[in-house]
Amino acid sequence: MNNIYKCRLCGKIVNRDSDKKWIKSYCDQHRKYSRLMRIELNDKLIDELCKEFLPNYFELSSFKEREILLLESAFSQGAAVMMNLLKNGNYIHVK
Numbered sequence: 001m002n003n004i005y006k007c008r009l010c011g012k013i014v015n016r017d018s019d020k021k022w023i024k025s026y027c028d029q030h031r032k033y034s035r036l037m038r039i040e041l042n043d044k045l046i047d048e049l050c051k052e053f054l055p056n057y058f059e060l061s062s063f064k065e066r067e068i069l070l071l072e073s074a075f076s077q078g079a080a081v082m083m084n085l086l087k088n089g090n091y092i093h094v095k
């Protein structure tokens with residue numbers, strides 16, 4: 001079964017056919033051994049992504065409260081779709 005893993009050293013997100021909580025791996029960027037930590041696909045993660053990225057991409061104070069709620073729900077839907085694509089190994093290439 002495919003799962004999403006994150007390199008503990010560089011933060012790279014990869015897809016692996018494994019159920020382990022973590023996998024020993026070699027980090028190309030840091031040129032040393034690292035661990036890929038399994039990322040759980042759940043609402044809490046989506047929520048964290050939303051909190052981390054949404055305020056960085058939008059100057060939210062210029063939006064009305066109703067618009068902020070819309071943006072938040074659109075963003076969490078997008079994040080959920082993205083995580084599902086990563087997990088299923090379907091990659092979108094945008095030029």
Ligand SMILES: [Zn+2]
Pocket residue numbers: 007008009010011012026027028029030034
């Ligand atoms: Zn790495």
